[in-house]
Amino acid sequence: MxxxxxxxxxxxxxxxxxxxxxxxxxxxxxxxxxxxxxxxxxxxxTPSEPSPVAQVGDLLKSSMAAQHKADSIEGQLRLWQVQRKVDSLTQVIQDLHEKDSMRANAGLSDLDAIIRINGAIESNRRASTGQNRGGHR
Missing domain, CATH: 1.10.287 (Helix Hairpins)
Incomplete structure (x- = not known):
């Protein structure tokens, strides 16, 4: 002592x-x-393991990251599906316009068809440049 x-x-x-x-x-x-x-x-x-609250936080962070990735992939797939459908419908519309044009011009002679085509081209030019304000034809 x-x-x-x-x-x-x-x-x-x-x-x-x-x-x-x-x-x-x-x-x-x-x-x-x-x-x-x-x-x-x-x-x-100092705890040897992370606290349960920290473990839950880590779990939530990883879960949110995985869900974000899954949502991103799902959104991209939907976008591709919609774009494919739009492209398909655009092609159908172009085919129908071509058939309608051929049906409308079926009874015309070659000269009348050329005159009509040139008139359509000229009206498109005037419409795109803003010169379609009456006048000559």
Whole structure:
């Protein structure tokens, strides 16, 4: 028991004079013991596993990332399907216009068909340049 009292007195500095090497050793010893005690407490108080709240947060983040990726892929597939349908319908419309044009021009002579085609081209030019304001024909 006297050994512990002697060590305690040494650490308190009760038996040393101010500014001596013993006082320096005491200060270093107290600093090292304090650092070791703090390191042990930090190690003991730090959980070895993440908390359940952190685990749920990580799970939600990964779930949201996976759902975002799945929604993005699904949206891209829908976009491709709609684009394919639009392209198909555009082709059908072009085919129907061609059939209607051939049906309308079936009874015309070659010269009348050329005149009608040139007239359509000219009216499209005037409409696109804004010159279709009455006038000559």
């Amino acid at each position: 006297t050994v512990l009292q002697t060590i305690g007195g040494f650490l308190k500095g009760a038996y040393t004079k101010f500014g001596t090497s013993a006082n320096l050793i005491r200060e270093v010893s107290v600093s090292v013991l304090t650092a070791v005690a703090v390191a042990v407490l930090v190690q003991l108080l």
